[in-house]
Amino acid sequence: MTDRLTCRIGIASIVASIAMTPAVSAQEPQTLAVAPFTNISAEPSHNWIGVGIAETVSTELRDADGIDVLSRAVVDGAVASLGYAGPEASAERVLLEVVRELGADYVLAGAFQQLGDRLRLTARLIDVQSEAAAEAFKVDGRQDDLFELQDRLTREVRGAVRRMLGRDGSARIASDGAETRESNGNGNGESDVPPQTGNGNGAGLYSRYGEDGPNGGPNAPTSAGPRSLSPGMVPGLVTADAGGELLLGGPPAAPAAQAGPAAGFAIGGGRRSVQAQRTNEPPTIDGRLDDAVWRDAVLITDFTQTNPVEGAPATERTEVRIAYDADHLYFAFYAHYTDPTQMRANRVDRDQFWRDDWIAVMFDPFLDQQRAYRFSVNAYGIQGDAIIRGGRSMRGPPGGGGDWSWDALFETGGAVVRDGWTAEMAIPFKSLRYPSRGAGEHRWGFQITRTLQTKDETLVWAPMTRAVAGVLTQMGTLGGLRGLSVSRNLEFLPTATAIQLGRLTDTGYAEGDTQPDFGFNMKYGVTSNLTADFTLNPDFSQIEADRPQIETNQRYALFFPELRPFFLEGQEIFRTPGRTNLVHTKTIVDPQIGAKLTGKTGNTTLGVLVANDAAPGKFDDPGEYGFGETANFVIGRARYDLYSQSYIGAIMTDREFLDSYSRVAGVDGRFRLGQTHRAQFLAVTSSHRDLDGNSLSGPMFNAELRRDSRNLSYSVDFNSIDPDFRTDAGFVRRVDMQQLDADVEYEWWPESWLISWGPQFRYRRNVDHAGVLQDEDYRADISARFARNIFFRADAQREMERFQGIDFHKTRFSLRNGVNTSRRFSLFYGIDWGEQIRFVENPFLGRMFDYNVGLTVLPTSRLNTRFDLDTARFSDMHTGELVFDVKILRAFTTYQFTDRLLVRNILEHNTGNGKVGINLLFTYRVNAGTAFYIGYDDRLQEGIYLDRERFYNRDLQRQQRAFFTKLQYLFRY
Incomplete structure (x- = not known):
């Protein structure tokens, strides 16, 4: 050990001496240190169990006669203060040196191992001076009998310590200033006082986390929790990471108490954590988990529900493995099904698989809970990505929502297997923004989610509760990332387009000449978290089109x-x-x-x-x-x-x-x-x-x-x-307004066939800056969510709206219903009816009846069609005369030939203006940046809407027709 190590241990020893002054002592106490039990199973998310075992054993031994147990906080504090930099020293020797300087005579080091529902606890009682194992222990049993296993291990250890104390001739020893108790005389040193497995002071496996463990219950953790242990740690002992920093499997020192509004939700506090393992053998991303890297990668299998039953165990097994190298994060997923016929998987375009089963990983690289990246994949390796904002609530599933328009460059592969599906994912660090750490370790906010559509079930790795607002605040953490690439991202994206456009003119329809064009885009990573973009002559033609909306009788701009x-x-x-x-x-x-x-x-x-x-x-x-x-x-x-x-x-x-x-x-x-x-x-x-x-x-x-x-839930907005x-x-x-909005909502969660239901009440009042009341409305609604993806909502509204100096009083109603139970189709409809204003120069009150229907049909895994019908019907409430009846029919169809080649067709008809649109697009997409498009766009309109003097009937007249191509190729350095 270095002089610096000795000095720091000496300081810690002084602190320990002050903290542990015995009240009565017949002779010098025999002192024991208990290290956290190390997880040597394949599931690192269970590391907290080892901390709980150590807490329980430590507390119950402290209650026994003749044993002085070092405080866990003292041992952990001494270890955390070290500057260990000696690869020649083993982790066990480091721990022995620490407890020796703290005055311990013995140290108990242990481990636990899980196999199915079986659990094995092993431990060694080591003589600090001789460094020899004085006793060894092994306890086997069922995982459900964890408390009993702890008690058995404690009794064996206490008996062994008593036997050693007898050989040394020790008498009664007081511990932590408490009064001594006589041995009960039964030969094993047990007290007549029952074991205290949960005394409220952190002792006992579950007292630390609440009686439901670390994942739930009213006492779920809100402060710093245990650090995860890497697989290479010596059972129950400290080890050194790649940077020479000592790690201990127990909980770190609690963070300084926060004052003010931030108290109670420290970033990462009490949350699950996992250490990614570095690899020199990157996997081939083909969806098959046969690469060597996955044999040694960190494995995660412990998932809980957020929906439909919050906190309940997952009904299907999920396996996730994590590895990384300097350039990529790698993930392997295995989604199991007890009934594989319930799996939903379709070959669709990027970001369009949200009706399928899928798995997503989320990262908050800055650990600031302001923004997170989400990367998703389904059974066929179809990609999805999105940006999640920090203010998002837990009202929706944590794996859904967000801004899907963001497209990142990453690689995925998927394969359907006998009992489910497997997938692999490689995320380049260049596709993320993250703080620069140099050679230091990165610690990111991290979450894994799995969605099972047939069961309407959402699973998460880091447990979440609706009692806490926000998704990012409840993420776990991902650590162990070191030596990430410092090369700056440089991308060039040239584009070449050609379009041949024809238009209707005063003399008839005329075809135009082919018009080639070129564009250029560049992206440069100024730093790992700051990006510059430049575009020259960007082309946005024909690839994306605005979805039509009903424009008739709209008071404000759409x-x-x-x-x-x-x-x-x-x-x-x-x-x-x-x-x-x-x-x-x-x-x-x-x-x-x-x-x-x-x-x-x-x-x-x-x-x-x-x-x-x-x-x-x-x-x-x-x-x-x-x-x-x-x-x-x-x-x-x-x-x-x-x-x-x-x-x-x-x-x-x-x-x-x-x-x-x-x-x-x-x-x-x-x-x-x-x-x-x-x-x-x-x-x-x-x-x-x-x-x-x-x-x-x-x-x-x-x-x-x-x-x-x-x-x-409630809100007040001005x-x-x-x-x-x-x-x-x-x-x-709209301008010239001073509007107050208030709403209150209460939701019950039966979490059975009826998942949740509840009422909501809203009030809105708006006056202009002259003090004249412009709007006032009251609304009440009731909503319900049922099992198997069914929801229902109904509301009633009484409103006053001022228009053209006239106060109109209106009563309106609405219904909403959605069903997504079948693998092959889903249905949504909404109906609005009641009184409405006709927004014209001489306004009047009429009756409106609007409805919209959305039907999605998936006859095969490659063919996907969505039919949408939006209608608006208005009649004079006094005369009954029909004023307008507008319908917009839209059919959006895609067929996925291969993972890269697809065809999309959009057919639209608007009866309000007589327009018909056809948009056909062939896409060959290599990745988010490289793609080739060939398209055809045709716009027609009924003649009487174009020019009543030229056209006397409703025959369709071509307004515009275009053939176009676009090639873009991404160069990344």
């Missing part, structure tokens, strides 16, 4: 989500609290050049977006003012993380075109308050000038308080938008 890849990545950084979207990149209609910087440095998340837009300067007449000019956008965002899911931020947007501008700037924040509450706010102001020189400016403010819990507030870079439906 919102269409962003679908273009350049703007999708990192878009969550630019989001702010409230219902107003301050950054809506759809306003950048025709960008010619753009650049973006997104990522995180320290506790600060940054986002900068710069782009131009050629759309405002596109006119048919070159004499138009602004012809050929472009608008310029600059958007900036910064967010400083305070603590778990809490931050303070700032945002700025600016759009300028010729002499006009539209600018917004302000601050926002979100604060987690305990385990169920959060508060957030947004305060911004705008400055706007149009092309005529007219200027406007005004503030906007939003504040919200929300509670999300298992039963009672939103104020000045009449003169404007933004050309965002999306604001």
